[in-house]
Each structure stands twice: as structure tokens, then as C-alpha cells.
Amino acid sequence: MRWARLAVGLLVLALAVGYLVRGLGDADPVGEVAELVRAMLADPAGPALAIGCYALAFALRSWAWCAVLPGLRFGQSWAALHVSLLGNHVLPLRLGEVLRVTSVLRRTELSRGPVLASAVTLRAGDLAAVVVLALLAAPALVPRLIGGWGWLLAAAGLCVAGGGVAWSWRLVRRGAALRLPSPWVVLAVVAAWGLESVVIWEVARIAGFPLSASEALAVTSVTIVVQTVAVTPGGFGSYEAAATAVLGAIGVPAGAAFGTALVTHVVKTVYALAVGAVALFAPAPSYWGWLRLPRRLPARPAREPVADDAPVVAFLPVHNEAASIGRVLARLPERVAGRPLAVVAVDDGSADDSAARAAEAGATVVAHGVNRGLGAAVRTGLADAVAHRPAAVVYLDADGEYFPEDIDSVAGPVLAGTADYVVGSRFAGEIRRMLPHRRAGNRVLTVWVRWLTRRRDLTDGQSGYRAFSPEAAAAAEIVHDYNYAQVLTLDLLAKGFAYAEVPIRYTFRDTGTSFVKLGRYLRRVVPAVHRELNADRPRGGLLRAQGSAAR
The missing domain is CATH 3.90.550.10 (Spore Coat Polysaccharide Biosynthesis Protein SpsA; Chain A)
Structure with a gap:
């Protein structure tokens, strides 16, 4: 499976690079990116709000995990998701997904089965949600962009989601400390993707090519679907190609589309590196265990009487x-x-x-x-x-x-x-x-x-x-x-x-x-x-x- 995933990822990367080289033509992507960065620095309030929405998306995902996995505290759920996000941006083949589970297992006393089942269920639910959101946001655009292979990938994602729910249901029937996703959890997962799409919506606005909410959601959804087979750290290359393709189909010029895609990806990467680094250590215990004594220590043990002649x-x-x-x-x-x-x-x-x-x-x-x-x-x-x-x-x-x-x-x-x-x-x-x-x-x-x-x-x-x-x-x-x-x-x-x-x-x-x-x-x-x-x-x-x- 590892070699198959690597082969598919390399194929997607090669197609992405080829698409970018052919699609940009005579555009000046470097100039577009530089101009966009200058515009963002001149108007930081909007980008800050977009990053806040991105952070809120992960807060909703953290809450959703706590809702289906009793005993998981919000802080450790938040940390695990951000450690995973960091791993996906610095490791190839989306190996950060493994860190999502290992972070919880290393830092809590929760059992392996419920942790793994809940993580797979929610992650599969994420994939199913972005596929559905992409179809709802751009029903005419998505089929043309992703083609037959895309539909096959979407069907596989839905099957994985169904398998995750079935696994969780089996564990619940056996008495495991686990809950099936409620409608509120499903709503939180969907809302998280909506909040995440605010980032590209804001970057496109600053670039001078404002998107509608549905268009921003479509760009985000398609790029996330493509990221499932990313081979490079952070999916660099495939992310830009997918987002550029969707933006180009919407009508954004090639250079501006690439600049918007790249800057959006950079913003998310900076967030992943900064917040993920904190999540490795906070809350305690860290990803590597306790690095110092906890703040709360036991009460002083009682002293026994000492004999008068004790030396x-x-x-x-x-x-x-x-x-x-x-x-x-x-x-x-x-x-x-x-x-x-x-x-x-x-x-x-x-x-x-x-x-x-x-x-x-x-x-x-x-x-x-x-x-x-x-x-x-x-x-x-x-x-x-x-x-x-x-x-x-x-x-x-x-x-x-x-x-x-x-x-x-x-x-x-x-x-x-x-x-x-x-x-x-x-x-x-x-x-x-x-x-x-x-x-x-x-x-x-x-x-x-x-x-x-x-x-x-x-x-x-x-x-x-x-x-x-x-x-x-x-x-x-x-x-x-x-x-x-x-x-x-x-x-x-x-x-x-x-x-x-x-x-x-x-x-x-x-x-x-x-x-x-x-x-x-x-x-x-x-x-x-x-x-x-x-x-x-x-x-x-x-x-x-x-x-x-x-x-």
C-alpha cells in the first residue's frame, strides 16, 4: 500500500507540475505573488480574520473529536490535530495523519481501538464532506475538473467513511468508550470546511479577484480532495495545481490564480508550523511525555511519630x-x-x-x-x-x-x-x-x-x-x-x-x-x-x- 500510494502521489505531482508549466504560459507568477504579499501586508486586518477562521475550523474539529471519544480533553484533541497538521506540512506522503493518533495515545490513557476508530471515522467524514461540498458548491464545474478518476476517488472516500462509521458502530456495540457522530458533529465537520475556505476567499479578494462563498468552498474542496494523494510535504505542487485549475475555470487569470493558490498555501503552512510547534509541547504532557513536573502535585504525605531515642x-x-x-x-x-x-x-x-x-x-x-x-x-x-x-x-x-x-x-x-x-x-x-x-x-x-x-x-x-x-x-x-x-x-x-x-x-x-x-x-x-x-x-x-x- 505504501508503494502504491507513493506511485499515485508521484503521478499526481508530475501532472500538477506539467499543468502549471503549461497553464501559466507567459504569466509572471513571481510578480503576482510579490504584489499580493505587499497588498496583504498593507491591509493585515483581513488576513488576520481569515487566519482566525482557519483556527476556529480546527477548534470545531477538536470539539467533534471530543464529542465522539469520551475522555478526550479538548486541549489534547486540539494538540493532536495540530501536530498532525504540522507533520503533513513537513513530512511526505501525508505521514502526519499517523501523528494524529500517536499524539493522543502518547499523551492520554485512552485505549488504542477507540482512538484509532474515532480518528479514522472523523477523517473519513472530512473527506466525504469535502466531496459533497464540492458538488454542492460547483455542480457544473467539479465534474469537468476532476473527471473519471476524481469520481473514483470520491467514491473511495465515501466507502472509507462508511467503513469508519461501521468500525465505530462495532466498537460501540462491544461497549467501547466511543460514540457515533451526532448531527451536531456532522454539522461541525461541514462548518469547519466552510471556515477554512475563508482563507482563499480573503486572499483572492486582496488579489483583486473576489470569489463568492460557493466558489471559495469549491476551490478549497477540490484542493483538499487532491491532497489525499499528496507525495510532497504539505502537498506543495499538487495543491497549487488544483487550486490554480479551479480558479482558472472560474475565470481568474493564470498568473493571479497561481499567486492566489501559492499565497493561500503559504498562509496555511505558516499557521501549521507555528501552531503545530506549540502543540508538540502544550498542553502537558508534551508529545514526548512530561518534560517537567506538573503544576499540581499531591498533598504532603503524613509523618509518623519518631521514637525519642531514634538516631x-x-x-x-x-x-x-x-x-x-x-x-x-x-x-x-x-x-x-x-x-x-x-x-x-x-x-x-x-x-x-x-x-x-x-x-x-x-x-x-x-x-x-x-x-x-x-x-x-x-x-x-x-x-x-x-x-x-x-x-x-x-x-x-x-x-x-x-x-x-x-x-x-x-x-x-x-x-x-x-x-x-x-x-x-x-x-x-x-x-x-x-x-x-x-x-x-x-x-x-x-x-x-x-x-x-x-x-x-x-x-x-x-x-x-x-x-x-x-x-x-x-x-x-x-x-x-x-x-x-x-x-x-x-x-x-x-x-x-x-x-x-x-x-x-x-x-x-x-x-x-x-x-x-x-x-x-x-x-x-x-x-x-x-x-x-x-x-x-x-x-x-x-x-x-x-x-x-x-x-
Whole structure:
């Protein structure tokens, strides 16, 4: 079928180009187009109104789809139609039609069968409507223009429309969430084509060859019928040939007819590119899923009572930090806010004696055996800390860049009950030394995380000093082993946990090397962030977050 469609499309394109070359003769199409564009710019009110009518046509189509497909919101219907329109103008063979369905399936929880059946039914109805409208608008003109092949195409379109309705009826009989088109839906489909014809009506008026409403409808209808086998993006060539032929039959000179057809097509294409680009992202979720946290998040999960003797647990992921781990652990206090401090070192496959140094300093060592990554080490640390039934859990890098003495400040909001997830912010505190390129990188990544989370109070997205309530530590999920910083914040905020920041001190490490290399970091982190935003979360809602909060 694909090759047959391609062959028919190429044939139509070849005939269209031949017609234009022969039909224009000595006309000056470039001059006609330039003069028409100047006239439109000099009188923008009319073209703006025509574009408004074109947009209203798609609003009617969006409403019609919602009417036959219960559960489809207007915004997602509008987006799907405009994503499809964009695809048809940038992809060959009208591949944008596929995007109409995939947009809804990617962005909602609706079932594939009803979505596909409703889309086919309405699209077939569109084709049937334009055939009928063409015959009604210009009964003597259309048969002469489209000939026998045109009638065959019209009959095929009507058969497809009937097949779509039959398919929908079968699904309705089986109890699918689908409705058959009502008379109001049929009226909306017909009215949409009437509104779309306003564009060529207005362009022809500015060109100095005003059309009647029926003539404008005939031009629009015939060009749309021809577009069903368009092979080029946007049907360029075949659209101009069809519209020029109809305008010429009405009596518009060849040059003016071509100029009117081309400018009309350009206006529609500009609309498709501009509005279609917006429709890829709005409304949320985007065509690619959630790109940031939704505005509406679940309520904060309830806090359980904490035992009077519950400790604060600090865990430190360690990988080849033998030169610093002992000094870092020695600087940790024995008690935090009056509670005993238990220290856990997660040895992530160190090749040196980091684990032995940590044990000598009094930490409980949990060993991975092989290097699995910082994200995996943080996941292990959180799980081990929760097993201590803590009053609070604190995560601290083992490289000496953060001050262990600041642990009271970081754990304070959790112990006070005002926050569930606390980040120690270097940029709100004191930075004694940070390499310029790392400062710039941290700033850029923080702006990105602030956008992802919609939190203006987020000032440090990559801090290695964080605190958790027992509930947040137990609920935290880290979706990749490489790192934890962004995905952990997104995960806990999506579950409704209360966020806070406190100022901390920072200085650049004087031993060892960081695992962070910009290219590899971005290749690992960016896909993980997208996966976190969309993992187990229905495309149209927040059931994952709400379910986690309920637990």
C-alpha cells in the first residue's frame, strides 16, 4: 500500500507540475505573488480574520473529536490535530495523519481501538464532506475538473467513511468508550470546511479577484480532495495545481490564480508550523511525555511519630576516597540536635583501602564489591539508613568538599518537621573555592532543575549534602545507577514531600578526582531525567505520585 500510494502521489505531482508549466504560459507568477504579499501586508486586518477562521475550523474539529471519544480533553484533541497538521506540512506522503493518533495515545490513557476508530471515522467524514461540498458548491464545474478518476476517488472516500462509521458502530456495540457522530458533529465537520475556505476567499479578494462563498468552498474542496494523494510535504505542487485549475475555470487569470493558490498555501503552512510547534509541547504532557513536573502535585504525605531515642543516620558513598574519608568522618559530631549519630559508609567497589579507613573511623561499612555508580550507592545508603528507624537521614559526599560540621543545619528542618527533603545549598551559603568551569556548569544545571521542578527557591540542583525524613528516605526511588541528584529531587517532589534549602559551606576537593565529565554526565543524566518524569506515571495524570504518597 505504501508503494502504491507513493506511485499515485508521484503521478499526481508530475501532472500538477506539467499543468502549471503549461497553464501559466507567459504569466509572471513571481510578480503576482510579490504584489499580493505587499497588498496583504498593507491591509493585515483581513488576513488576520481569515487566519482566525482557519483556527476556529480546527477548534470545531477538536470539539467533534471530543464529542465522539469520551475522555478526550479538548486541549489534547486540539494538540493532536495540530501536530498532525504540522507533520503533513513537513513530512511526505501525508505521514502526519499517523501523528494524529500517536499524539493522543502518547499523551492520554485512552485505549488504542477507540482512538484509532474515532480518528479514522472523523477523517473519513472530512473527506466525504469535502466531496459533497464540492458538488454542492460547483455542480457544473467539479465534474469537468476532476473527471473519471476524481469520481473514483470520491467514491473511495465515501466507502472509507462508511467503513469508519461501521468500525465505530462495532466498537460501540462491544461497549467501547466511543460514540457515533451526532448531527451536531456532522454539522461541525461541514462548518469547519466552510471556515477554512475563508482563507482563499480573503486572499483572492486582496488579489483583486473576489470569489463568492460557493466558489471559495469549491476551490478549497477540490484542493483538499487532491491532497489525499499528496507525495510532497504539505502537498506543495499538487495543491497549487488544483487550486490554480479551479480558479482558472472560474475565470481568474493564470498568473493571479497561481499567486492566489501559492499565497493561500503559504498562509496555511505558516499557521501549521507555528501552531503545530506549540502543540508538540502544550498542553502537558508534551508529545514526548512530561518534560517537567506538573503544576499540581499531591498533598504532603503524613509523618509518623519518631521514637525519642531514634538516631540521625548519615551515610556517605565512597569510591576510592582513602585520602579523605577518615578526615571527613572524624569531623562528624557524635550527636545531632541531641540525637545520636549513626554513620554508614557505602563502599562502591573501591580499588583502594577506603572501606578499611572508614571502618577505622567508626563507620559501619556496606560494600558493593564492584563499582556500580553513585546513584546505586545512594540507593543502598537510603535503604540501609531506613533500616535503623531513624529520626532523619543525611547524605554527605566523602570527598571533603562539604563541611561535616554543617550537619545540624542540614538535618534541622527535617527534625523540626517543617520539611521532608532538605538540600544544602552552596550558592546560598559560602563557597570558599570552586573551579570556574564547575561553577558555570552547576549554575546552568541548577537553572535546568529549577525549570523542571517549577521551584524558584531551588538554588543548588547538584549539592552533595542532603537530608530526608524517614518517609522520604523510604519512598525515594533513583532510576539510574550513574547519579542521583536531579532524579531524586524530581521523584520526591512528584510524591508531594516538602522541600527546603539551607545554606552550607563548600570548598573544592584537595585529593582524588571527580567522576563527573560533562559529556558523559549529560548523556547519562538527561535521558534519566526524562525517564524519571515519565516512569510509571500515566501520561495524562499523576497517579504514580498520588499512589506513592498514599503509601
